[in-house]
Amino acid sequence: MKRIVLPLLMVLVAGCSGDDSGGLSVDDPWGRPTPDVATTAAFFATISNAGTADETLVGATTDACRVIELHESQMDDGVMRMQQLAGGIPVPAGTTVVLQPGGLHIMCIDKQVPLVEGDEVALDLEFVDGDGERHTESITAAVEDR
Amino acid sequence: MTTVRRTLLALAAGVALAAVAWFVVLPRFQSHVFTGTVIQSQTPAPDIALATSTGATASLGDFEDQVVVVYFGYTFCPDVCPTTLSTLKKAVDKLGGASDDLQVVMVSVDPARDTPEMLREYLGFFDPDFLGMTGSEDDIASVATVYGVFFAAEPGTADTGYLVSHTARLMVIDRDGYLKLVMPGDVTVDQLVSDLEYLL
Numbered sequence A: 001m002k003r004i005v006l007p008l009l010m011v012l013v014a015g016c017s018g019d020d021s022g023g024l025s026v027d028d029p030w031g032r033p034t035p036d037v038a039t040t041a042a043f044f045a046t047i048s049n050a051g052t053a054d055e056t057l058v059g060a061t062t063d064a065c066r067v068i069e070l071h072e073s074q075m076d077d078g079v080m081r082m083q084q085l086a087g088g089i090p091v092p093a094g095t096t097v098v099l100q101p102g103g104l105h106i107m108c109i110d111k112q113v114p115l116v117e118g119d120e121v122a123l124d125l126e127f128v129d130g131d132g133e134r135h136t137e138s139i140t141a142a143v144e145d146r
Numbered sequence B: 001m002t003t004v005r006r007t008l009l010a011l012a013a014g015v016a017l018a019a020v021a022w023f024v025v026l027p028r029f030q031s032h033v034f035t036g037t038v039i040q041s042q043t044p045a046p047d048i049a050l051a052t053s054t055g056a057t058a059s060l061g062d063f064e065d066q067v068v069v070v071y072f073g074y075t076f077c078p079d080v081c082p083t084t085l086s087t088l089k090k091a092v093d094k095l096g097g098a099s100d101d102l103q104v105v106m107v108s109v110d111p112a113r114d115t116p117e118m119l120r121e122y123l124g125f126f127d128p129d130f131l132g133m134t135g136s137e138d139d140i141a142s143v144a145t146v147y148g149v150f151f152a153a154e155p156g157t158a159d160t161g162y163l164v165s166h167t168a169r170l171m172v173i174d175r176d177g178y179l180k181l182v183m184p185g186d187v188t189v190d191q192l193v194s195d196l197e198y199l200l
C-alpha cells in the first residue's frame, strides 16, 4: 500500500505547483529617479515563467502614470529606436525575460507623481496565459539610481 | 647539483625580471587605451552655436581649455537618455575636482518639446552644470549632420504622439577644441572616467 500512496502524493503536489500563476514570478522591479518636469519614465523587472503555460505581459496600470505602454528600445548602428510592443511581451513557459535599460521596458506616460530615490511605486502587471486567461501580478517597484 | 641550482636560480631571476618589466616598467610607457573610438581631426570640432538652457546662446568656443562631452537626446525619452545622463553624472562625481574642466552638453533632438526652460529643469535634476542646447530643427539638423548624428521623429501612439530615434553616442571634444573620441551610449561609468581622466 505504501508504495502506491507516495507516488500518488507526489502527483498531487506536482499538480498543485503546476498552477499557471504559480509558475510566474516578477523579481527586482525598479525604475530610475526622474526629473519632475519629465513626463515619461521607465520601469524594469525580471519576469520568470517556471510554469508549463506560455504567458504574455499585455499591460500595466499604476497611479503613478496616466498611461502605460510596453516598449522596446533597440540600438541599431548607434541609433536608438524605441517602439511600442502592441502584442505585449511574451514570456514563454520555462523562460526568463529581463526588462532593462536599453531594451524592454514598461513605459510610463504622463507621469503623475515625482519619482524620487527611495520611493516605491505599486504597479499591477496584466498577463494573459496560453488559454487567453487574464491575471494580474501586483508588484512594488523601487525607485533607485542604478 | 650546482649547475642545476645555478640554472634554477638564473631562471627564477629571469622570471622576476620579466615580471618587473611587464607589471611595472611597461605600463609606464604604454599609451592610454581608450574605450571610445579615437578620432584624428585635422581641424577643430565644428561649432555648436545654439540657444542654451540658461537662456543665453553659447558656442563651443565658450568652453576654451575644457573637455566637452556632447550628447544628442531629448527629455521625453524615458529609457536611454536618463540612463546616459545618470552615467555621466556618476562619472562627474568620480572625477571629483578634475571635472571642473569638464562640460556636459545635451543637444535636444526634439526642439518642439524641449524649450530652454524644460532643458534647464530636466538636466538640472542630474547636474546643475549640465548644459542643454536647442534651436530650430534646421539649426539642430546642421549641427547633427557635421557630428554624424542621425535623428528623426517617428510616429508613436495617441498617448506618446511621436518618439525620436537618435544616435546615442557621446562625442568628446578635447581641451584644444578637437573632436577626440566617440563613445557608445551604453558606456560604463568606469570606462567614461578612465577616458575623461586621461583627457582632463
Ligand SMILES: [Cu+2]
Pocket (backbone or CB within 6 Å): A071, A072, A082, A083, A105, A107, B078, B079
Ligand atoms: Cu519607451
